[in-house]
Amino acid sequence: MSDVKIFPAETGVSGWFETSSYKKHQFNSPEEILDSYDFVIVGCGYGGFGAAWRFAELNPGAKIAIFEAIRVGTNDSGKNAGFLIDVPHAFGGDESTLEDKKWCVRLNVASQNKMRKIIKDHGLKVDWDDCGKYLAANERSAFKFLDHEAKDLDDVGVPYQYVEHEELSRRLGTRYYKKALFNPGSALVNPADVLRGMCTVLPPNVHLFEETPVLRVEDEREPKVVLVNGRKIRCKAVVVPVSSFLEQFGLSKNEFCPIISFGALSRQLDEAELEALGKDVKPWGVTAAHSAGTTVRFTHDNRLLVRNGLMYATWLTSSPERIRRSRRMLRKAFNNRFPNHKHVNFEYVWGGMIHLTMNAKPVFGRKGNIFYSGVGEGAGIIKAFTMGTYHAEWANNMQSDVLEYLKNDKKPNRLPPEPFRTVGAECRLLWETATARGEI
Secondary structure, rough: OOOOOOOOOOOOHHHEEEEHOOOOOOOOOHHHOOOEOOOEEEEHHHHHHHHHHHHHHHHOOEEEEOOOOOOOOOOOOOOOOOOOOOOOOOOOOOOHHHHHHHHHHHHHHHHHHHHHHHHOOOOOOOOOOOOOOEEEEEEEEEEEHHHHHHHHHHHHHOOOEEEEEEHHHHHHHOOOOOEEEEOOEEEOOOHHHHHHHHHHOOOOOEEEOOOOOOEEOOOOOEEEEOOOOOEEEEEOOEEEEOOOHHHHHOOOOOEEEEEEEEEEOOOOOHHHHEEEOOOOOOOEEEOOOOOOOOOOOOOOOEEEEEEEEEEOOOOOOOHHHHOOOHHHHHHHHHHHOOHHOOOOEEEEEEEEEEEEOOOOEEEEEEEEOOEEEEOOOOOHHHHHHHHHHHHHHOOOOOHHHHHHHHOOOOOOOOOOOOOHHOOOOOOOHHHHHHHHHOOO
């Protein structure tokens, strides 16, 4: 297999990581790395955590290692908008059948419940709020997306509520949105805080090494993981749940369309600013009816988040200059929604990847004793955790209807090679941004 040429990087200062109560937790030291493990996981996002947790459950005496290239929670798993949804999330843009959507709800709810149980059983104090989410529209032309989502929810039997006008503005503290679809089954989290928090309670037989990038995975009957310093780690099986980075390992080809989106987290609002927002306003999250629209949240620690801007990530990262320039669009979206809070500054601004495929289908595969996966749509936390969990079961030769569904689900559509992929993606993103209008 090929050597990795592009490694994950910390793009900007992630507000989620910086405000996490587990920011300073120390995981295992590099001096503790063993020459061999039973199972090795490359990457500690939600997929890597899910694989490690399930491996430990199934093999309590096994030696398990996770190698994360940067700090846990500063990877893409910790830089998204923090929506743990229970419903399909492609807004009609994928090729999913009704049966696929029912499977999606079933698996999402199961993974939500697994994470809740981990948090509850270990008394973790993490930023997790079961407050639901809104799919909201500013322009009447976007109402059709709400209606399409409502039909999907009707089809799979998930409850929802339309909220409009004064009731919507009372709940959100902004008059920007005209209509929304409220889904009570979603959770809102600080994704870095929840991920790092859960990693602190991994069993002692799981060793987690931060800032320890993997150079190569050698495909043999007993695989070897090669670190960037040349050290080789022997193991029985490897899980590589790294989405767009799979191509770097030679495990995927022309399947992922990695998109950078930019996030900004405000400073904490003071009492007068909270009063201006509305004393009845509780923590909430809004995803835009248009796929290129702005995601917005009001957090439990009284901050406002906006996330928007789409850039094709040819090199799987974003420059500091591009993050700096993202402030203009982020600021405009913030000021449009919160005109009484224009003076409130952004404390943190960052970029994070969304690992898309053309038909929103994930990658979930096996090559010998190497198991690999990647999400294909915007709701990555839940799907990554689910696939990581079932990679561990697959590696343990278990059988289930869920595992069979994941193995036999439709594969991503192939993308053209470079440079046509970048040119095509950039043109598509320009069109999406132009047609989003007031949803940005």
